[in-house]
Amino acid sequence: MCLPTVFLNGHYMPLAEAHISPLDRGFIFGDGVYEVIPFYDGRALRLTEHLKRLQRSLDELEIANPYSIAQWETHIGGLVTHNNGGNIGVYIQVTRGVAKRDFPPPKGLTQTVFMMANPLATPKREVYEKGISCVSLDDNRWLRCHIKATALLGAVMLKHQSNQEGADEALLFRDGYLTESSASNIAAVKNGVILCPPLDNLILPGITYELMIELAQKAGMPLQIRRVSRREVNTADELWIMSSTKEVVPITTLDNKPVGHGEHSGKPGPVFTKMYALFQDYKRGLQPLAHH
């Protein structure tokens, strides 16, 4: 369950009092978008970038943004305060609103805005030390994965399949090239070079992905943004997942085989370890919300 106080259409309330019509197009069609924004000790990680991506997702669906950036900051700040700050993942969902069930999106609906605060479940130390396991699966989601849409059945089914096959996550490939995983972006490392799939309609432009690229470039770590083939993934020295809730986590097993070579085979690699440290440094420099 989420933390006690949620936000619905301009009001803070206990979760049990938050009611939404079953005719909400978010419920009927998955006609909505969402964001997850991490807060560390009440300090947001890349709030502006998350709100910009929310705007882009809304634009794609032609849903008007119900709030200005300043209003979002106020409402989000209020939610964090109501739930006593700390390490929180703020979940925001905006749907097109309530209407008679019909496919064409009607104009002029009042958007439904729901926000909740979840304890930020950053992986435990042992997960960073041991890494996670993945299976390779065909990316059979739709072709608009750049939109952070609430309709996530493709991702739900792939994640479920990976778990049924005994793995933590699914590593997804489309036409022989790496896309992402069900809920995070992926980077590979080969001969000391970080390889990141390019941003297109096949992957979500992750805020963590963009931050990692920025941190790597600032630190002078070799990095290429380009398509990564399945063969390159299978022979990679390192693989990581990146997301707002997971931060950066090494993948140490792929399709039941250890990732990497030599002393780092099946273990987190040196490039991951450096990236993880850069990310933790960046977190320590975050400013309180009022400074955004």
Ligand SMILES: Cc1ncc(COP(=O)(O)O)c(C=O)c1O
């Ligand atoms: C499909 C997918 N890719 C990537 C990400 C990572 O994005 P971010 O770093 O903005 O959390 C997510 C996060 O939920 C996701 O669902």
